[in-house]
Amino acid sequence: MxxxxxxxxxxxxxxxxxxxxxxxxxxxxxxxxxxxxxxxxxxxxxxxxxxxxxxxxxxxxxxxxxxxxxxxxxxxxxxxxxxxxxxxxxxxxxxxxxxxxxxxxxxxxxxxxxxxxxxxxxxxxxxxxxxxxxxxxxxxxxxxGLCPATAIPALAARVCEQVHLPEKDQWTGLVTEATQAIGRKRFDKVVLARATDMQLSRPMSPAWLMHASRQHNSHCYHFYMAFDSHKAFLGSSPERLWHRAGRQLSTEALAGTVGRDADDSKADQQSQWLLKDKKNQHENWLVVEDICQRLQAVAGQIDVEPVQVIRLRKVQHLHRAITATLNHADDTACLMQLQPTAAVAGLPRKDALAFIHAHEPFNRGWYAGSAGYLSLASAGFCVALRSALVQYDKVRLYAGAGIVAQSDPAEEWQEIENKVAALRSLFS
Structure with a gap:
């Protein structure tokens, strides 16, 4: 009907x-x-x-x-x-x-x-x-009192101003400090994030950004939480945090990134490079090992599938699927074991988080958390990446990059530029 x-x-x-x-x-x-x-x-x-x-x-x-x-x-x-x-x-x-x-x-x-x-x-x-x-x-x-569906208003605003937190010079200093800390064995990896604040010429409909992102960013979880008529947190994330059906758990390691050229043959070359690059392979395997170690506290048999490359609109990622049988259908335990993953925080988690809290010039809030649903029968949450916080005429975009010993600040800056372009380009 x-x-x-x-x-x-x-x-x-x-x-x-x-x-x-x-x-x-x-x-x-x-x-x-x-x-x-x-x-x-x-x-x-x-x-x-x-x-x-x-x-x-x-x-x-x-x-x-x-x-x-x-x-x-x-x-x-x-x-x-x-x-x-x-x-x-x-x-x-x-x-x-x-x-x-x-x-x-x-x-x-x-x-x-x-x-x-x-x-x-x-x-x-x-x-x-x-x-x-x-x-x-x-x-x-x-x-x-329900209303009939109407079209989402088209964007009638333009970007007047854009500010990064941190700006590029500060980012370079942060990455350098992180790699030095890794060299001193303080931690193995830390994921540093950047917020981009955009001032618009007039208020926008948060649903427009979700609608546009859904149209352009395929193979992503699309999530949208509207707190009121003008404030919303939303995004299009490629990454599952976990899915549970009964006691069967599915999660994944999504880490290691390269750009995606619009030309398919060049994109193929980029994906082949990614599969062979030691720095990206190392970054992905660190995440796999951390997830498996954490799941041992709540699950029995754990299986890891071979590495694949996932292609998105602007970037490509290394991906390994991980499955496990939980001892108990306990989603709180899953959340505490899996979030934040090494792909959004670092390793060891405690030391990486301490570095993030001490050095990042903004509060992550909902960014790099998770979005989804919970029930006794099943649960499904994606990692809240490629995301934005919209408040009236202000939009904050988020992106991050995994820093390991071999990281170069300029390359990591370009990586977050590629990631944030999934949403930023929609305003063009």
Whole structure:
């Protein structure tokens, strides 16, 4: 059925008698939507927040979720909440984990637009600490206030000013200091990041940037968290942090980078160079070893697949898939073991983080954290890379580079330029 019919069907279902007791209920209806129906456009047309959009990098899953019935400031808090409702293993929370994994913003949505393969559903959650009957009455009224989907406004702003944190000279000093620290055996690797602050000529729609990035950056997880009508954190990330189905875990090492030429033959040459380059191979293997070592605390058998090259619009990366069987289906343990990975922090983690906190001239916040969903049955989070924080007429873009003993400051600066171009070029 069409979206308006689906909403009416949910409203009719809410008229059925529900108990005057606390608890959870999940109602859903199937949708048959035209190809032109875009859940991101529908989400952006609504006038309540938070809003969250997520698309799997292979395109087979897509979600748009709306309005918080309950919010959580950490994944651990959310997992504790879900454990109260084992009869609803598919009940999902959505949101972000900060670079500091003990901090987050996740929420139980009232309404979810879900596409899995060719199957699309509209899912309504009811939750109350006192009365499901009252929750149903509130939901029925709330559904009446939904707005029809409208087009996302095109960008009508231009970039007036651009400032890097750090600027190039300071970056050169930081990389030099990092390589010297590596030489003194303080740590093996550190990932240094840069923030690029852009002042626009007028406020922009954060959903426009997500829409444009989704169009241009393929083979990426697309994530979008709108906190209100003017503030959002979003990105198009190539990297999975973890996916769990039951006790089966999938993660990966994505480290080692080269540019991607528009000419396919030249891009082939670049990928072959990447596969043979000792510095990039070393950087990738450091990440693999760290992930496997950390998973030993929570998993049994761990398998690592052969290295491959993943091609994105502006860059190419070395990639190794890693699978494991967890001792327990514990996503808080997965988060604490895997985030931040060596690909976004360094090795050893504690020493690399100390260097980052002491030297980076900005707070990473949500950048290099993770975005996705959590349920008792499964969970899926991508690393929050190739990302931006949008606030009215200001946009902050993020990118980072792994620094090892052989790193050259100019080459690492060019690497982050290539990475940030995935979003920065959209403003051209």
């Amino acid at each position: 069409e979206l308006t019919q689906a909403v009416k069907a949910l409203q009719r279902a809410l008229c059925e008698e529900l108990p005057d007791t606390p608890g959870v209920r999940i109602l859903s209806v199937h949708l048959s939507l035209a190809d032109s129906q875009d859940p991101l456009c529908w989400l952006n047309s609504q006038t309540c927040w938070p809003q969250f959009y997520w698309q799997h990098r292979d395109g087979h899953e897509e979600y748009a979720v709306l309005y918080a019935l309950r919010t959580f400031t950490s994944l651990a808090e959310g997992q504790s909440f879900l454990s109260r409702f084992p009869e609803y293993p598919e009940l999902r929370l959505w949101g972000l984990n900060a670079f500091n994994p003990q901090q987050g913003q996740l929420f139980l949505p009232r309404l979810t637009w879900q596409r899995q393969g060719t199957q699309t559903r509209l899912i309504l959650n009811l939750y109350s600490e006192s009365s499901l009957r009252e929750a149903a009455q509130e939901a029925e009224s709330w559904l009446s």
